[in-house]
Amino acid sequence: MSDAADAISRALVLRRRPNGLPGPHDFEWRETPLPAPGPGEVLTRTLFLSIDPYMRGRLSDRPSYAPSVGIGEVMTGECVGRVIASADPGFAPGDVVLGTRGWQTHALAKAKNLVKLPPSGPGVAPYSAYLGVLGMPGTTAYSGMKDIGRPQAGETVVISAAAGAVGSVAGQLAKRAGARVVGIAGGSAKCLYVQEELGFDACIDHRADDLDAALAETCPKGVDVYFENVGGAVQRAVFAALAPFARVVMCGMVAQYNDASFADGPNLGFVVGKRVTIQGMIVSDKPERFAEWRSLASPWVADGSLAWREDMHDGLESAPAALAAVLRGGNFGKCVVRVARE
Amino acid sequence: MSDAADAISRALVLRRRPNGLPGPHDFEWRETPLPAPGPGEVLTRTLFLSIDPYMRGRLSDRPSYAPSVGIGEVMTGECVGRVIASADPGFAPGDVVLGTRGWQTHALAKAKNLVKLPPSGPGVAPYSAYLGVLGMPGTTAYSGMKDIGRPQAGETVVISAAAGAVGSVAGQLAKRAGARVVGIAGGSAKCLYVQEELGFDACIDHRADDLDAALAETCPKGVDVYFENVGGAVQRAVFAALAPFARVVMCGMVAQYNDASFADGPNLGFVVGKRVTIQGMIVSDKPERFAEWRSLASPWVADGSLAWREDMHDGLESAPAALAAVLRGGNFGKCVVRVARE
Numbered sequence: 001m002s003d004a005a006d007a008i009s010r011a012l013v014l015r016r017r018p019n020g021l022p023g024p025h026d027f028e029w030r031e032t033p034l035p036a037p038g039p040g041e042v043l044t045r046t047l048f049l050s051i052d053p054y055m056r057g058r059l060s061d062r063p064s065y066a067p068s069v070g071i072g073e074v075m076t077g078e079c080v081g082r083v084i085a086s087a088d089p090g091f092a093p094g095d096v097v098l099g100t101r102g103w104q105t106h107a108l109a110k111a112k113n114l115v116k117l118p119p120s121g122p123g124v125a126p127y128s129a130y131l132g133v134l135g136m137p138g139t140t141a142y143s144g145m146k147d148i149g150r151p152q153a154g155e156t157v158v159i160s161a162a163a164g165a166v167g168s169v170a171g172q173l174a175k176r177a178g179a180r181v182v183g184i185a186g187g188s189a190k191c192l193y194v195q196e197e198l199g200f201d202a203c204i205d206h207r208a209d210d211l212d213a214a215l216a217e218t219c220p221k222g223v224d225v226y227f228e229n230v231g232g233a234v235q236r237a238v239f240a241a242l243a244p245f246a247r248v249v250m251c252g253m254v255a256q257y258n259d260a261s262f263a264d265g266p267n268l269g270f271v272v273g274k275r276v277t278i279q280g281m282i283v284s285d286k287p288e289r290f291a292e293w294r295s296l297a298s299p300w301v302a303d304g305s306l307a308w309r310e311d312m313h314d315g316l317e318s319a320p321a322a323l324a325a326v327l328r329g330g331n332f333g334k335c336v337v338r339v340a341r342e
Numbered sequence: 343m344s345d346a347a348d349a350i351s352r353a354l355v356l357r358r359r360p361n362g363l364p365g366p367h368d369f370e371w372r373e374t375p376l377p378a379p380g381p382g383e384v385l386t387r388t389l390f391l392s393i394d395p396y397m398r399g400r401l402s403d404r405p406s407y408a409p410s411v412g413i414g415e416v417m418t419g420e421c422v423g424r425v426i427a428s429a430d431p432g433f434a435p436g437d438v439v440l441g442t443r444g445w446q447t448h449a450l451a452k453a454k455n456l457v458k459l460p461p462s463g464p465g466v467a468p469y470s471a472y473l474g475v476l477g478m479p480g481t482t483a484y485s486g487m488k489d490i491g492r493p494q495a496g497e498t499v500v501i502s503a504a505a506g507a508v509g510s511v512a513g514q515l516a517k518r519a520g521a522r523v524v525g526i527a528g529g530s531a532k533c534l535y536v537q538e539e540l541g542f543d544a545c546i547d548h549r550a551d552d553l554d555a556a557l558a559e560t561c562p563k564g565v566d567v568y569f570e571n572v573g574g575a576v577q578r579a580v581f582a583a584l585a586p587f588a589r590v591v592m593c594g595m596v597a598q599y600n601d602a603s604f605a606d607g608p609n610l611g612f613v614v615g616k617r618v619t620i621q622g623m624i625v626s627d628k629p630e631r632f633a634e635w636r637s638l639a640s641p642w643v644a645d646g647s648l649a650w651r652e653d654m655h656d657g658l659e660s661a662p663a664a665l666a667a668v669l670r671g672g673n674f675g676k677c678v679v680r681v682a683r684e
Contacts, residue, residue, distance in 0.1 A: 057615075064615050065586065065615040065616065065617075231610070231611070235610070244407065250610065250613045250614045251614065252614055253610070253611050253614065256609075256611060262609035262611055263609060264606035264607060264608065264609055265606060265607045265608055265609045265610045266606065266607055267598070267604035267605060267606055267607045268573070268577070268592065268595070268607045268620070269573065269595050269598060269604055270622075271592045271620060271621075271622040272592045272593065272594055272595065272622040272623070272624070273399075273406050273407045273622070273624070274407065274622060275407075275621075275622040275623060275624060275627060276620075276621070276622050277619065277620070277621040277622070278610070278613060278618075278619070278620040278621075279613075279617075279618070279619040279620070279621075280612075280613040280614040280615070280616060280617040280618050280619070281614070281617060282614070282615070282617060285617060
């Protein structure tokens with residue numbers, strides 16, 4: 001059922017737990033014959049693999065909300081793939097689907113976990129967008145703002161990692177809600193992008209600016225909503241600038257994902273006096289948000305009113321370096337690996 | 343309109359901002375002739391003055407949710423008083439009222455801020471209880487649990503300062519909700535009281551026990567709700583023991599109220615992975631909770647099903663030392679100063 005070029009699946013498996021930033025030597029190749037799908041299963045050729053900060057947690061054996069990837073196991077990750085064999089009536093060879101997983105050229109998946117994507121063409125989002133602006137990162141921003149941040153017209157919203165896949169959407173949603181939106185990003189190119197392309201009202205360069213002074217200047221009435229992707233010094237500065245009744249969406253703290261032990265955080269006395277709410281989230285807790293967001297945002301992607309940007313890497317072999325780049329802020333846009341041509 | 347013994351009002355005014363723990367020398371006496379109430383006003387003789395941890399904040403010039411008491415101003419505090427003169431049709435001499443303020447023998451108050459208390463007698467709470475179990479501390483516990491903690495049957499709830507005016511009520515409310523309740527208190531006498539009189543399932547002595555080990559033993563499934571009154575090492579230990587989707591009611595951090603600068607807090611990475619909510623509260627944000635709580639809890643006080651305890655001090659001159667005791671955990675029960683005999 002699969003074509004001749006697809007007799008073998010190649011995968012990157014975890015060779016050892018990384019010490020600090022992960023790199024190519026932490027993974028190794030494994031080749032296996034292509035499996036045949038059993039009833040209710042679908043075999044896909046991977047087109048695009050998403051690279052996301054959360055992956056660092058899966059490489060560690062530190063306790064987490066999700067199990068680690070074991071040594072010798074295929075590294076996990078969300079994919080878009082093309083069906084090459086199907087044993088489920090809902091899918092046929094040629095269909096493009098979201099929901100397969102793994103750093104591998106082919107994936108066997110249960111049909112019930114897959115979403116069939118609309119054919120590409122004018123006025124339709126490209127397939128890779130379902131890994132970013134329309135996918136898990138976009139849904140994370142949507143759920144975080146809808147369920148926790150709830151920005152109101154006239155409020156001040158601060159977004160860290162503002163040029164990233166989650167932050168860029170979170171900030172644009174806050175703008176649509178009528179809030180004043182200030183981004184924090186690393187470097188002048190990203191800050192320019194955040195202001196010019198994403199339409200934020202201001203953007204602070206955490207590599208160049210005095211954070212406290214820049215927050216005081218750009219958020220004179222204090223910060224009503226903080227969408228936290230970073231942690232560390234940025235967290236400390238924004239927490240100090242929070243307004244009474246502020247909401248903090250705790251989405252991630254990528255600045256410390258490579259640390260062997262975690263530094264202390266800010267003193268939380270202010271939480272009482274300012275009646276702040278600090279709330280953690282994992283996007284998969286509200287799975288209904290994925291379809292909601294695809295349906296809400298697809299027209300905005302089609303008409304160009306929701307800006308997004310990709311940092312595309314070619315070839316599965318580029319995945320480890322791409323992940324390292326994401327973890328040190330070296331990407332510019334949603335990091336995606338093109339595993340095969342469509 | 344006032345009787346002969348009440349020609350002069352004596353008040354404790356702030357003499358200087360305390361350095362660390364406040365004491366008698368931070369206050370001084372001021373005597374003034376009794377004022378006559380204007381229209382809509384009521385003059386009371388203070389019967390009981392409440393001493394509460396939040397008062398430390400009013401003695402400092404650190405920015406806060408409420409203004410500081412100025413040097414030379416009467417120290418603030420909630421009181422129960424007996425009306426000795428009234429220029430409002432709703433109140434008459436002899437009435438006992440809640441809602442006057444100040445470390446002073448007499449207070450002039452606007453009638454609209456006062457609540458008339460039921461006459462004392464069998465089956466009725468004593469007047470002083472309206473400063474504790476039925477008053478601001480009780481309402482704080484009620485609002486914190488109702489609006490933030492929301493303990494469910496079978497959940498594990500931890501209460502710091504468990505023998506205190508707020509913690510004792512918070513824990514009993516969690517027991518009524520069917521939760522397993524573990525207190526944290528200082529010293530074996532308080533721990534015994536928390537278990538035997540308040541009916542908590544366990545109580546950890548933060549002066550004697552290894553906090554991490556004791557939490558692991560008493561909360562084997564993790565902590566679903568933490569009612570935070572203390573901060574410091576206790577906060578750090580309980581945060582490390584939180585269960586997924588835990589709620590933290592940030593009511594106070596009394597362990598640091600006398601500190602000139604605040605120590606760092608725990609790293610907040612766990613908030614994301616465990617989807618924890620940490621939320622600050624000030625009881626006055628929901629003023630409707632006061633009357634709700636009085637109406638809900640008065641029968642429980644009358645029938646003895648809600649346990650409470652007072653630490654009564656005699657004479658307004660004892661107020662500074664009583665406050666110092668509260669701030670170092672030296673009180674045992676709700677701290678009240680009896681300013682005049684009923």
